[in-house]
Amino acid sequence: MTEISSKFSPQEVEQKWYQHWMQNGFFDSNPDGREPYTIVIPPPNVTGVLHMGHMLNNTIQDVLIRRARMQGKNACWVPGTDHASIATEAKVVAMLKEKGIEKSSISREEFLAHAWEWKEKYGGIILEQLKKLGASCDWRRTKFTMDPKLSDAVIDTFIQLYNKGLIYRGVRMVNWDPKGMTAVSDEEVIHREVQSKLYFIAYEIEGENSKVVIATTRPETLLGDTAVCVHPEDVRYKSLVGKRCIIPFTGRTVPIIQDEYVDKEFGTGCLKVTPAHDVNDYLLGQKHNLETIDILFDNGHINSPATPYHDLDGIVARKRIVKDLEALGQLVKVEDIKNKVGYSERTDAVIEPKLSMQWFCDMEKMSKPALDVVLENKVKLVPEKFKNTYKHWMENVHDWCVSRQLWWGQRIPAWYSTDGRIVVAKTDVEALALFNQNESQSAITLADIRQDEDVLDTWFSSWLWPISVFDGFENPDNADIKYYYPTQDLVTAPEILFFWVARMIIAGIEFKHEIPFSTVYLTGIVRDKLGRKMSKSLGNSPDPLDLIQQFGADGVRMGMLLCSPAGNDILFDESQVEQGRNFANKLWNAFRLVKGWQVDDQLEQPSLNLTASNWIQEKLHITIATTEKYYSEYRLSDAMMTLYKFIWDDCCSWYLEMIKPVYGSPIDRKSYQEAIGMLENIVKLLHPIMPFITEEIWQALGTRTLAESLIVAEYPKYDEKKVATALSSKAEMAFGIIAEVRNLRSKRGMSPKEALNLMIKTGSKENYGDFLEVMKKLGNLTAIEFVETAPPSSVSFLIEKDECFVPLEMNDQDAAAEKQRIKEEMEYLEGFMKSVQTKLGNERFVANAKPEIVENERKKMADAESKLNTLRDSLTKLNG
RNA sequence: CGGGGCGUAGCUCAGUUGGUUUAGAGCGCUGCCUUGACAGGGCAGAGGUCAUUGGUUCGAAUCCAAUCGUCUCGACCA
Incomplete structure (x- = not known):
């Protein structure tokens, strides 16, 4: 075991497994008989680099996709970028300027050649960065909003809407950007x-x-x-x-x-x-x-x-x-x-x-059905509060100015004749035919027409994204679009609810007669710990790749998720990803511990280990049920925290400590295999969130074939039978006693190595039977016996209604401290009883409250009274 | 100016249709603990008039109203 480092080092592990997944096609999806689970990525700006918002957003998408994949669904995450006309054109203009070229001095064709060259060189950066995060996109399907097919879709839909009278040209007051012109x-x-x-x-x-x-x-x-x-x-x-x-x-x-x-x-x-x-x-x-x-x-x-x-x-x-x-x-x-x-x-x-001649899309008619599907929850917004915002906007839509005075983008398919007429058509030839169709006298020629100089708004491409990435316009009956559309979840930022989400819903209904996705998960905005939005100008955003380098992709992913309740903004602080890294390290060391044990096939499994195993199984299935519920509500941070506590507290602090053999001794085969099995379940549950370390541990726990890679392992399912053992409440009592004994030593300055005896006065011994050995081992108790009366000279404490005693030499000071402690506890109980008594003494409470509530108050009263009596007895004895 | 959200421990948040002990978690903080998986660790502890005020109710962190603070979206006051 010495060859396994005590610190988990993510760098080479991440690269190794990402390559493994990629090369073996684990991210790839093709239509088949399974249930599809599809997400289209919100295409980042092609000029962009990864920022914290992308990190959060794409981590969430990857969690959803990986979990669906392990649940046996056909998971398809489609990546891509948008062409960001203004931003990209500005970058290209700046680049040309550096080379001493003015945009005005070159032709449209020359400019576009430079722009494409720029795009080929820098356009893929952000997608490469997503790979560092672990994003399991089907990269073969990567799309760009100016790909030929996607551009065709833009032009075709423009023509279609124009012919339906939903797009018009007119002089209107527009927002003029004098810098972007x-x-x-x-x-x-x-x-x-x-x-x-x-x-x-x-x-x-x-x-x-x-x-x-x-x-x-x-x-x-x-x-x-x-x-x-x-x-x-x-x-x-x-x-x-x-x-x-x-x-x-x-x-x-x-x-x-x-x-x-x-x-x-x-x-x-x-x-x-x-x-x-x-x-x-x-x-x-x-x-x-x-x-x-x-x-x-x-x-x-x-x-x-x-x-x-x-x-x-x-x-x-x-x-x-x-x-x-x-x-x-x-x-x-x-x-x-x-x-x-x-x-x-x-x-x-x-x-x-500024007044100017622009192209507009008439939004009023198209937005009504898009509002209805959200109000009827056919498209579910998470969190629900965004429904209000959405409604307000959709009821007050303005026509959408879709033309931009730029070159980078899809050129508007409108043609003007020298005699002042306009037609909308896909090509100059088609346009000419339209011009001449009713012409009895002299027909015009190609030389007499010119195309509109402007391009379309980038969002006029993006709103088609869930359809166009599957080639749903040119080939509406192709296998992909039929299988993957409508998609399931969309994960995006609330800032673009109208820019993009609303318009996608509109486009889905308009062009496909079907909603584009069933759930929209709106993430929070990533802010710094002072609550300010992260921005380049403030310089308050950490570099995501530095963070990954420093804390590991798993740590960063978990750190981000832990602090991002649905829809709430996240106040980012480096301590969160540090917590993620520490958790990864904890898991790593649990693995290291188990892997390092010597196994002795001659050994029988001790009863202690059997109890431990049954109890942790029960906990595991409670955890599965709890996380399942949280995932279904998109409460990812709660699901994450549930796993965190299960792994750190239940598994590491209790379970492994229970079965851990004394230093240098071997463990029995059965306990060992159960521990390995538990680790396997843990890495399965954790894989969607922390894909790299879990695959690394999974592969090290056994010999796996390619098809047995964790990324496609079966996600654990809840099994009711496993929680029928009902060991949890007994375990809680045992843990309570162990904590009291540890605390007692600590308060008296005793070493944890000093063994003690324990006596329990109880009416229900059966509550302890299973965990006696656990208590002895973890509480360092030599013997535990049940008694009828309090032994002399002992420190006592209460566990539920039972009284426990630890016999100890008591000097006067100890006795006084013990008395003080008991008095304080009695005061608490008296106060508590008083508050319960107030309720029970109130006739209207007894008359109006539900019977079970009243009954419960009576039980609280009785329990407190019996505890109080016990304490009073102890005090009398001490005063003795 | 208008719509919406949010104010619970130092920080980030849970708290399910009002009643399960006198409100919970993680981080942080304090004290103690190191040959023995992990100091990126262990054990224990402290810490809250649930923003304020009023109301409804037998009973309010939870429902209602107002106030204050904060964030966000929308808008045509030059």
Whole structure:
């Protein structure tokens, strides 16, 4: 046994077994007669590297998949990545810039060639990192949202929805990201409260020597003002309505109009209206037929050729305009104000509301059935509290802006003719045919049409994921899609419940007429121990691969699970993965102990070991039942903790200590084999959570064929017969006595090696019979006898209703301490009885409470009374 | 501003439709213990007016209301 290290070292073990599983195809799944269990991975961003959120999320998926596999299901975990159009395009643009190439100087085709090259080089990193974690994905099935088949699916569904009238093109106010130079969806805008300034600016009234003062946080937008608006009931401005005022720097005059939208209390009660750059102003503009003046270039620079601010950056222009207004005496005052500003999720640029021509997906009709399936629990959200959030969002959906002004992604299959017509078709040839189908006179040619320059939102690919990874669009009858769809569980972060989960449900129903998965497990957000979200900018996130290196993948997996109750955020602290590593080490040493025993075939099994074996079997099956229940409720951390306590406390602290032969002596064959069997059950139960160390121990416990690898071993099943022995409560009493005896030694400064005798005064000796030998061994007791009366000079303690005595020489000090102890115990009991008596003395309690509750209170009372009597007797004797 | 969640031991959390001892776990903490599987260990111990206030009830950590704190989602107040 000396050749087995006392410390478990994960590194080489992890690599060895991951290769073993991979090379022998244990992760692979093909349709067959078994029940399928399928998870599609939430495809990480192809530019991404593994962070703590991925670790948690993918650990949970792997636990579910490995457990299902051991339960005999056909487990299929489909991996892949998404193309993350904005993020990837930004990275490629940056890379090109470093090489001295401007995106604007190359063609779309050249750019895409660079992008693909970049993707091939860096795109697989995150998947390789998942392997370090132990993820048992079917890697043969790895998909990318821009794979030909998945792209075809995107284009085909776009065409299909367009033909159904669910996709349209229109000028709308969109969220413009001036850094990414693209529109983004509402969901990609993060609103943050910031400290801003509110500028009060005087506009001259045309033809009069008077002014009107407006208030704005964005003075530069005045260049695009096309009205000033007041509240119709605002008496202060009644006389101004219908007049015109002069917009500074532009020489333009705009009407003063009235609308109830204006808040009389805010600012001066006069609102400047810029329909091109504010959603509300846009609505006002439509209502009052106002002109729309777009004063921003796509890069956020001012587009106002007649003014000195032309082509200045928006922020620079703001400063200049404020300064110039001040010089003109038109800046009345500046106030500090807190307001919410939208930032781009991808580039962190300030979002500019901007009017532009975009493609939209009509969400209202499609979302209704997707709401119903969740409300009816056909798609179960775990934890359930997310149902509310989901409902609220689905009842207030807005149309989804699906076009992006980028090159990286699926190009929108819309074609424009030089005479201003639009068709949607898969290829230019098909488009041309559509253009010409009703043409009686001169048909147009390919040279007369051009394709839309924009690509589709990445989520327009991801929402098809559970179908497209199985080729369910092009080949709707193929074996995979028929077998694996709908999938079972989806594990993801609550942040993308709408971005992704809701849209997948919509797509599933729309295109497949079936929900894509039956359960959505929403993990918590990983935060640091101060409760802050982990982020690159804060630098508060540990590197997951460093953690694995330091604590082992098993330790990290277990550490993460232990502290992640469903749906609650997890406050990550390194001590948690340390706990995971320590647990792995504990298991390792239990294995080392058993493996090191000498076996003597001549030895009979002692009765002690038989009891131990029966008792631990009983505990094992209670544990199986408990974890089973927790898994069914997706309470993984509770399942984990149940196993932790079973293994550490029941198996290591009690069972192995019971059967452990004295140093240097051998063990009997039967006990040895039972111990090995117990270890085998433990590693099976633990394998989904800690795959590496368990496979290592499993393989070392016996000679295994390939097919007998732990990853495909049969998961232990609950057996009612095993708990019929009813040894648990007896064991608890024995353990209680052992603890009291140990405590007694400790309090008196005695060595654990000093043997003692024990006497028990009880009415039910049968409670002890099985465990007498256990008590002797673990309590270091020479003899245990049953007595009718208390022996002289002894320390006593109570176990349930029974009194136990340990005969000891008692000096006065000992006797006094003993008396004190008994008195304290009596006080506790008296207090307890008083509280029970209050209940029983209350007539209304006795009248109203359920009979069994009242009966139980009476029993509590009687038990306490009998204990109290026992203690009183002991005290009398001591006082003797 | 609106919706939702959460406040139980130093920390992270359990506590099942109100009653099983005067509330539990893991970690941490304190004391003691090392030739003997493991100091990444063993044994023992301390530690909580269940956020606050009121209500319903024979009985409340549990149900209701308000308050405070905290997190989260949503929103058009310039």
